[in-house]
Amino acid sequence: MIIYKSQVFSYPDNYLALDLALLFIMAILEAIRLYLGTKGNLTEEEVPLGVSLVITVGSIMLSVYFLVWETYVLKADVIINAILLFMYGLEGLLQIIAIAAFVS
Template identity: 30%
Template sequence: MFLNLYQKSSTTLQILLHLNIVYTLFWEVIEIICFVFKRYNLIYPTNAFGIELSMTFLLILNEFVRQFFGIKGNLTQRVSLLIIFLIFNACCALGFVFFLIWQSYVQRVEIILSSIALLFILTETIFTIVTIIRLKIITKDLTVQQKIDKIKEARDKFQQTKND
């Protein structure tokens, strides 16, 4: 019933992670369409097409594992899971940089989509670091009486602002 005054998980990070799930699915569909277009209109070096196409699926798998650790670590407020999430961030960022720069043929739509994915990863990394800091700094647990006093204080302040 009462709002937890000492919630340490990040709501912004959680929203970003859920938006990123939808964006990742969108990215994969568009990337497959781009590969079909490139396959029929461009000449690929030997084995490059298969390797690059399989890398999209590996990147998506890595991306969903990364998002799982981020969501789970944020909701359970476990620093170890958030650190694993940061490691997966680096791997996924490297994968998106591959599709941004290093693949055989890069189209404008891929540049835009991979840049947006990298922006998601960057902002999630920043909010994860902030969340880890919050989890480490705010370690003092209040006693039951201190929590009751804080709730009464918050209720009194609310009543004062309501009466004004």
């Protein structure tokens, strides 16, 4: 979407670099979050799931940035980020339940 927006709209250079940097940070956080969540779930350990839950909070904040404060927010961005935030909420709830089950 950012590539499309940078081609169609007049995107200020400083803001394009910021949006791209935050998108790459979000991709890296997402890979780490999913790895730790999967590892914690398969090994039934609380620590990787807890770290994944903390990283989920950072991912939620980045998703809210792309939903509200991005330079150009299209209707497709709103739909994609609304689905993403719903999934983060569901995953966070399930991680809390899994951590509670592993502790007891």
